[in-house]
Every structure is written in structure tokens, then in C-alpha cells.
Amino acid sequence: MSDLLLKIRGLKIEGRSDETWNPIINGIDVDLKKGEVLGMIGESGAGKSTVGLAAMGYTRDGVRISEGSVEFDGVDLVKASASVKRSLLGKRIAYVAQSAAASFNPAHKLIDQHTEGPVQHGVSSRAESEIDGIELYRRLRLPSPEEIGFRYPHQVSGGQLQRAMTAMAMACRPDLIIFDEPTTALDVTTQIEVLASIRDIVEQFDTAAIYITHDLAVVAQMADRIKVLLKGDEVEEADTRTMLTAPTEDYTKSLWAVRSFERPAKPAINVNATPVVSVRNVTAAYGTVDVLHDVSFDIHAGRTVAVVGESGSGKSTAARCITGLLPPRIGHIEFDGQQLPLSYKQRDKSQLRQAQMIYQMADTALNPRKSIGETIGRPVEFYMGLKGREKRKRVEELLAEIELEPTEYFNRLPSELSGGQKQRIGIARALAAEPQFIICDEVTSALDQLVAEGILRLLAKLQDELGLSYMFITHDLATVRSIADEVVVMKDGDVVEQGPKKEMFKPPHHAYTDLLLSSVPEMDPDWLTNLLQERGVDNIGDAAVDKM
Amino acid sequence: MAGLLGIILQRLLLGIATLFAVSIIIFVAVNALPGDFAQSILGQGATPEAVEAIRNQLGLNESPPTRYFKWLLGAVQGDLGIPMSQALFQSFTGSSTGGDVVTVFDQIIPRLKNTMFLAGVSAAISVPLAVTLGILTALFRNTAFDKAMNVSTLSAISSPEFFLAYILILFLAVLNPVFPSLSNIFPGMEFGDRLNKTMLPALTLTLAVTAQMMRMTRAAIINLLASPYIEMARLKGLSPMRVIVKHALPNALAPIITVVALNLAYLVTGVVVVEVVFVYPGIGQLFVDSVKIRDIPVVQACCLIFAAVYILLNLTADVLSIISNPRLRHPK
Numbered sequence: 001m002s003d004l005l006l007k008i009r010g011l012k013i014e015g016r017s018d019e020t021w022n023p024i025i026n027g028i029d030v031d032l033k034k035g036e037v038l039g040m041i042g043e044s045g046a047g048k049s050t051v052g053l054a055a056m057g058y059t060r061d062g063v064r065i066s067e068g069s070v071e072f073d074g075v076d077l078v079k080a081s082a083s084v085k086r087s088l089l090g091k092r093i094a095y096v097a098q099s100a101a102a103s104f105n106p107a108h109k110l111i112d113q114h115t116e117g118p119v120q121h122g123v124s125s126r127a128e129s130e131i132d133g134i135e136l137y138r139r140l141r142l143p144s145p146e147e148i149g150f151r152y153p154h155q156v157s158g159g160q161l162q163r164a165m166t167a168m169a170m171a172c173r174p175d176l177i178i179f180d181e182p183t184t185a186l187d188v189t190t191q192i193e194v195l196a197s198i199r200d201i202v203e204q205f206d207t208a209a210i211y212i213t214h215d216l217a218v219v220a221q222m223a224d225r226i227k228v229l230l231k232g233d234e235v236e237e238a239d240t241r242t243m244l245t246a247p248t249e250d251y252t253k254s255l256w257a258v259r260s261f262e263r264p265a266k267p268a269i270n271v272n273a274t275p276v277v278s279v280r281n282v283t284a285a286y287g288t289v290d291v292l293h294d295v296s297f298d299i300h301a302g303r304t305v306a307v308v309g310e311s312g313s314g315k316s317t318a319a320r321c322i323t324g325l326l327p328p329r330i331g332h333i334e335f336d337g338q339q340l341p342l343s344y345k346q347r348d349k350s351q352l353r354q355a356q357m358i359y360q361m362a363d364t365a366l367n368p369r370k371s372i373g374e375t376i377g378r379p380v381e382f383y384m385g386l387k388g389r390e391k392r393k394r395v396e397e398l399l400a401e402i403e404l405e406p407t408e409y410f411n412r413l414p415s416e417l418s419g420g421q422k423q424r425i426g427i428a429r430a431l432a433a434e435p436q437f438i439i440c441d442e443v444t445s446a447l448d449q450l451v452a453e454g455i456l457r458l459l460a461k462l463q464d465e466l467g468l469s470y471m472f473i474t475h476d477l478a479t480v481r482s483i484a485d486e487v488v489v490m491k492d493g494d495v496v497e498q499g500p501k502k503e504m505f506k507p508p509h510h511a512y513t514d515l516l517l518s519s520v521p522e523m524d525p526d527w528l529t530n531l532l533q534e535r536g537v538d539n540i541g542d543a544a545v546d547k548m
Numbered sequence: 549m550a551g552l553l554g555i556i557l558q559r560l561l562l563g564i565a566t567l568f569a570v571s572i573i574i575f576v577a578v579n580a581l582p583g584d585f586a587q588s589i590l591g592q593g594a595t596p597e598a599v600e601a602i603r604n605q606l607g608l609n610e611s612p613p614t615r616y617f618k619w620l621l622g623a624v625q626g627d628l629g630i631p632m633s634q635a636l637f638q639s640f641t642g643s644s645t646g647g648d649v650v651t652v653f654d655q656i657i658p659r660l661k662n663t664m665f666l667a668g669v670s671a672a673i674s675v676p677l678a679v680t681l682g683i684l685t686a687l688f689r690n691t692a693f694d695k696a697m698n699v700s701t702l703s704a705i706s707s708p709e710f711f712l713a714y715i716l717i718l719f720l721a722v723l724n725p726v727f728p729s730l731s732n733i734f735p736g737m738e739f740g741d742r743l744n745k746t747m748l749p750a751l752t753l754t755l756a757v758t759a760q761m762m763r764m765t766r767a768a769i770i771n772l773l774a775s776p777y778i779e780m781a782r783l784k785g786l787s788p789m790r791v792i793v794k795h796a797l798p799n800a801l802a803p804i805i806t807v808v809a810l811n812l813a814y815l816v817t818g819v820v821v822v823e824v825v826f827v828y829p830g831i832g833q834l835f836v837d838s839v840k841i842r843d844i845p846v847v848q849a850c851c852l853i854f855a856a857v858y859i860l861l862n863l864t865a866d867v868l869s870i871i872s873n874p875r876l877r878h879p880k
Contacts, residue, residue: 089785102776107798107874117784152874
């Protein structure tokens with residue numbers, strides 16, 4: 001085939017740890033034709049990004065290509081010299097990174113970074129490239145395209161940066177672009193905008209692309225073909241529609257099935273019962289700026305209230321008010337009908353004990369120098385006053401509760417655990433205080449879908465056994481669908497809508513809730529196309545949010 | 549920009565407060581020195597009456613707080629007093645009516661100018677050298693070049709300055725007479741001539757300060773090489789040199805500026821040994837001579853100048869660090 005642009009054969013990649021080289025990728029083949037988009041999916045650790053970078057002939061520090069070939073338009077990038085690779089990178093093969101905010105150099109304006117590639121590769125002059133950059137910004141529907149390039153990265157929002165980075169990748173009109181999870185860090189409404197822009201521009205310039213993501217619904221919108229990876233091996237590859245409707249491998253089927261977990265609905269709340277936690281007319285401010293405006297909601301015993309909204313909507317601030325970390329400016333928090341002191345400093349130990357937290361990043365929420373036994377043992381001793389053998393026994397009970405073998409895990413350090421296991425330790429630490437109420441702050445958003453489902457099932461089981469109440473902060477509506485009883489939708493520090501879950505997912509709802517719901521990608525490959533037709537290209541993402 | 553001005557003003561006020569605190573420490577420390585001026589100038593055979601007379605004349609018998617406030621009051625008005633040596637000279641010869649009164653200022657200013665010149669020459673050599681070497685060692689990290697540079701600059705900083713000075717004299721003045729070994733500079737000298745005579749002490753100081761600045765530049769750059777935007781720059785096919793100079797260096801400026809400022813301050817305040825070795829008429833020499841004869845006003849003035857240099861340079865470093873950060877320069 002003459003129109004084959006990228007041909008990877010028997011690619012094996014190794015990573016170094018403790019002075020030995022261990023396999024990361026165990027022999028992968030990729031074929032990509034001109035103008036074709038290949039979706040590459042898998043969980044974290046599957047090696048998607050490593051393969052994506054290897055397609056550019058690039059490996060990160062401590063990683064090496066041990067075998068195989070990466071032929072780009074007849075040049076083997078594995079054997080090519082550094083200067084040959086440099087002449088291709090940026091010019092004929094470009095890269096769009098996961099976090100545009102981290103991947104733009106904070107010291108230079110966007111347009112300076114945009115024009116750098118074309119000028120250094122001798123493709124065009126600085127002035128030509130600048131004009132072209134503005135044209136690309138316009139095509140990617142960035143607001144005020146003439147002016148936005150002359151800002152620094154920190155002055156531009158995340159979704160806009162991601163599109164500016166796509167424009168930068170397009171600067172030399174490359175034949176191939178590697179998109180490495182370009183929308184993972186974005187809100188759903190912003191994600192649509194970026195997806196639509198990327199898809200358009202790739203079609204307009206007939207650019208080939210490898211689109212890496214862990215989100216099946218996203219890849220369904222973007223790719224012609226999908227390749228599924230698992231722990232460095234290829235599971236299967238097929239064109240998008242076949243893959244979605246008739247996956248052959250069990251692993252692929254299990255990925256598809258994750259979205260089906262849903263708890264049975266609970267009976268309606270007894271309206272006369274005293275809620276466990278009641279947020280009453282809370283207005284809170286950072287400095288002089290109010291970030292929450294007159295927020296009220298109740299959380300009843302044994303129920304899960306999902307607080308939904310995009311970044312900056314005030315979800316986490318509400319949690320900070322409940323825990324007393326940020327005393328509200330107006331309003332108060334009631335616990336079992338009793339008003340709590342506003343600041344955590346004035347709360348006594350039993351009041352503190354009743355409300356515990358589980359954090360988004362289990363990695364940073366655990367002290368890396370303390371063993372699991374010490375981490376869980378501390379609240380056991382602090383709140384429950386247990387010492388010595390009793391304390392150990394209680395910690396072991398808690399470990400059993402979160403389904404980790406007590407004797408095996410007691411002395412381990414956080415670095416010896418997987419992401420899902422760390423999150424389980426976070427749950428055990430919260431349980432150690434024997435609270436009635438737990439705030440779960442985006443606890444599954446850093447986890448893979450299968451692992452996240454395990455955590456959700458565990459939380460559901462604990463709720464049934466212990467009668468816990470959860471405040472579940474999330475931006476992921478699939479999670480809401482699977483675990484929530486009641487839903488509170490927030491936007492810009494206001495509660496826009498609240499009520500039982502089944503009413504929330506049924507029309508009619510508030511326009512913003514509607515926007516949020518309809519922005520969640522669906523597995524249907526025509527979803528994005530249909531949605532764009534329905535809403536019109538100028539009424540998606542930030543533009544749609546702004547109209548409210 | 550209004551925010552920046554506010555910060556500068558705030559730091560400036562803090563600097564003045566620091567200087568005030570330092571002035572107390574200086575005064576207490578200088579007064580804690582054993583012996584006094586009267587005793588040391590009159591020698592062993594002085595009669596107690598003569599010593600007492602001089603002490604009275606110089607105001608040394610007043611209580612320490614009184615003397616401190618007199619000194620402070622003078623200092624804020626720009627009057628650092630009269631060197632004791634000068635005062636004594638005039639009263640004994642009885643010529644005070646005719647000649648000009650030599651103040652501490654008159655004595656210090658020409659010396660300070662000389663020291664500033666030496667510091668300026670040293671900085672002009674060492675800062676570009678250190679930053680360039682830092683960039684190169686970061687670029688060629690873990691190569692023989694990197695290791696050789698690290699070993700040699702570390703050896704230089706680990707050797708006593710007088711030793712470095714004598715080595716330089718040996719090689720550049722005695723074996724190959726390139727530069728003079730004595731830096732007898734004087735007012736009204738040609739710039740070229742002055743530069744020539746300043747070269748050896750400047751090179752000695754360069755050896756003493758380069759290592760720290762170079763290693764900080766190297767470390768600050770290497771620290772950033774794992775950032776996503778550096779990976780992005782590499783994936784744009786840029787040359788390694790461009791990646792480091794254009795993408796890493798601008799983000800590494802803040803720590804580099806801080807270290808450069810500290811070393812520049814050292815060039816002004818830490819030059820005593822070098823000035824003595826090369827008989828360079830700078831403020832360090834004056835300082836040592838004044839301590840020897842317990843000439844308190846001069847010692848105090850020198851200390852105050854050293855403190856002010858430190859504070860000013862650190863203030864400058866803070867401001868430059870802020871300017872180097874686009875987040876602070878261009879708020880949202």
C-alpha cells in the first residue's frame with residue numbers, strides 16, 4: 001500500500017526501574033493511512049501514551065525502544081539520527097498534549113510559541129506564520145482570534161488553550177498529529193467544543209491522527225478505527241462501528257459494560273426526618289469575592305447527594321464550608337438539627353469526627369512515609385482512643401471492610417499500592433472515625449473506569465452496612481447516574497436545580513442541567529454530529545454556557 | 549504595574565527597618581570590641597590622664613545609648629561623623645582652623661568607589677561566565693565536560709581566596725608577566741590602566757563566586773527539563789540548545805537571580821582578603837585598618853554600607869524575579 005503513512009512493526013518498549021529494564025510494550029503493530037484517524041484506548045498503564053510518543057520516535061527519560069521499527073513515510077524513526085528526527089518533529093509529525101496548561105511555556109505568548117515551529121523549520125517567515133496562526137485560531141472558533149495569541153497561557157482558559165495547542169500542532173500542516181488525551185482535563189461542555197474543533201480541522205487538512213484516550217464515548221466520535229490496549233499488549237483492533245457494536249474480546253466487552261452499574265432507587269425521603277447535614281443559606285467568600293451565593297441543601301441519613309457542576313461552580317467550596325475549613329460569611333451548617341460552629345477550630349472532637357473526607361488524589365492525600373497501619377491507626381487512636389492491640393485489631397477490621405487482606409497490607413507504604421488501593425485506604429481512614437457523614441470529593445475521577453466502578457460498589461456496600469450519608473462531589477454524570485439518590489446542580493456558586501435523581505434525568509429540567517446532560521458523550525459514533533446539528537456550531541461549549 | 553510598585557515600596561520600607569535593626573547590632577558589636585581608640589593610639593606608656601582626656605574629647609565616656617542615638621541621628625542626616633584618627637590629628641597639631649575637616653564620608657567614598665569598580669569588573673566576568681557554563685553543563689549534563697566543569701569550579705570555591713590569589717600571581721604575574729601583582733590604583737588613572745591593575749583581584753573573586761552561580765543555573769534548568777512544556781518543545785523538533793535557552797532558562801530565572809544577587813553582595817562585602825593580598829585600596833582594607841586602631845565611626849559606617857548593599861541587592865533580586873514571571877507581570 002503506497003498511501004501508508006505510518007507503519008509500526010513489532011514495537012517493544014522497556015522502562016527502567018531499580019536498575020533493570022522491564023517490558024512496557026510487548027510488540028505492537030500500527031498501520032495508519034494518510035488522513036485516517038486511529039483511536040487508541042486502554043486504562044492507565046496500558047501504554048497508550050508510550051506508543052503515541054514512540055510513533056514520533058520519542059521516548060521519555062528511563063524508557064527505551066528495545067525492538068521493532070517505526071516507519072514514517074519510509075524513514076525508520078527508531079534508527080534515524082537525532083537531527084533527522086528533529087527535521088520531522090513539529091514539521092510533519094505534531095503532538096497535542098493532555099494538559100495544554102502545563103504544555104504551553106508559561107514564559108512566552110501563545111503566538112510566539114505558535115510561530116516557533118514554522119520559523120525554526122524554515123517553513124514560513126514569522127509574519128506569515130503569525131497571519132496563519134490567527135486564521136487557525138479563527139477556524140478553531142477561538143474567541144477574538146486576532147488578539148488571543150498575544151496573551152500568555154495563564155490568561156487563557158483551559159478549553160481555549162487546548163484549541164490553541166491544536167492550532168500550534170497544525171502550524172506546519174503536518175501529515176500526522178498525535179492527540180494524547182486532549183480533553184481529559186476539561187469539563188464536559190468545554191470538551192464538546194474542543195472535540196468538534198479537532199474533528200473539523202483534521203478533516204479540513206486531511207491530517208492523519210492517533211487519538212489516545214481512556215474515554216470510549218469520546219473515541220467513538222473521533223476515530224475511523226479503534227485499537228484497544230491492555231498492559232502493553234494489543235487486545236483487538238477494528239473499525240469504530242464494528243468495535244462498538246460487536247467487540248470480540250472479553251476485556252473490550254468488560255470496558256463497554258462499566259457504564260451499566262446503577263444502584264436500585266431508594267424510597268422517597270421522609271420529609272419530617274431531621275437531615276444529617278443541612279446547609280442553610282450559605283454565602284462564602286475567598287477574600288472579598290463571594291464564590292457561593294445563598295446555597296441550601298439537605299443530606300438525609302443513609303443517602304447519597306451528588307453535587308454536580310463544572311470546575312469553578314463552587315462544589316468543593318461548599319464542602320469546605322461544611323467541614324469548617326472555610327467559615328461561611330452568611331448562613332450556617334446544621335448537623336442532626338444542631339448548629340455547628342462555623343470554623344473547624346471551634347468544633348469539638350465529636351463534631352469533627354462526624355464529618356470525614358475522601359479526596360480526589362489518593363496519591364497526595366496519603367503521607368508517603370507512613371505505613372498503611374499507621375495512616376489508618378491515627379484516626380482510630382485520635383477519635384476512638386484505642387491503643388496497642390485493640391487499635392491494631394480495629395485497623396485490621398477496617399482493612400477487611402475495604403476488601404484488602406489485613407496481614408498483607410498492614411505494613412505496606414502507599415508507594416507499594418495501586419491507585420485504586422490507595423483510594424480504598426482513603427476510605428478506610430475516613431471510616432476509622434466512625435462518622436455518620438462522608439464527603440467524597442471527586443474520588444473516582446483520577447481512576448480508570450473498571451477501578452472506579454469497584455470503588456463505587458464499595459462505597460455503596462458500606463452505605464448499606466453502616467447507614468452512611470455521602471456528599472458526592474463530581475463532574476461526571478455517569479457516576480451520578482450510578483450512585484446518587486439526590487442531585488444538586490451548581491453553576492457559578494449558585495444551586496441551579498436540586499431533587500431526586502430520577503427526576504433530574506427526566507425532562508423537563510433547568511436549561512443548564514439540560515446542557516450538562518446533553519454534553520456527556522455517548523457511545524453512538526454519530527452523537528457529536530447530531531448534537532452539533534441540533535445546537536449549531538456557535539452554540540456549544542463556553543458559548544452555550546455564556547448564553548445562560 | 550501598580551501592584552509591582554506597591555511591592556517595591558513595601559520591600560524598601562522593610563529594607564529600611566532591617567537596616568535600622570542592623571545598626572543596633574553593629575553598634576553593640578563594635579562597642580563590645582576589647583580595647584579602645586585612646587589606648588591604642590597612645591600606646592603602652594600613656595598616662596591615665598592623657599587617655600581620659602582623649603576619651604572625653606571623643607565622647608567615649610558618654611553612655612552607650614546616648615552615643616548610639618547621636619550616631620543614628622547623624623547617620624539619618626547623612627553625617628557619619630569624623631574619623632577618630634582625623635580628629636586626633638587636628639587637635640594635636642592645632643591646625644584645625646586652617647585645613648578642611650576630613651569626615652568619615654570623605655574617607656570612605658573613594659575607597660567604596662574602588663571596591664565597586666573591582667566588584668563591577670568581577671561581576672562582568674563572573675556572571676556571564678557562570679550562566680553560560682551553567683547552560684552548557686545543563687545541555688551536556690553527565691558528560692565529561694559537565695563533570696570537569698563541576699570539579700574545577702568546586703575546587704576553586706573550596707580553596708582559600710589568598711591561596712587562589714597567590715596561584716594567580718604566580719602564573720599571571722611572575723611566570724608570565726601579563727598583569728601586575730600589585731593593584732596600586734589611584735584617582736585620575738586611565739580606565740585601561742586601572743582595568744589592567746584590577747584584573748588579578750577580579751579574577752580571584754571570579755574563581756570564588758562562579759561555582760555557586762553556575763551550579764544553581766545548571767540545577768534550576770535541569771529541574772525544569774521534566775516539565776511538559778519542555779517535552780512539547782522537544783516534540784516540536786527544536787534543537788537542544790534552543791530548548792534550554794528559550795524554553796527552560798526564562799522559567800529558571802528567579803532562583804538564578806537570587807543567587808547572583810547574593811554573590812554580587814559578596815563581591816562588595818567579602819573582598820577583605822583579596823584586597824589585602826593585592827594591596828588594593830578598597831573599602832575592605834579601610835575596614836581592617838580601622839578595626840585595628842578601633843576607629844569606631846569608620847567601622848560602623850563600613851558595616852552600615854555592607855548591610856545596605858546586601859539589602860539593596862536582595863531587593864533588586866526580588867523585583868527582578870517578579871518581573872521575570874509573566875503571571876505577576878500580566879495578571880489576568
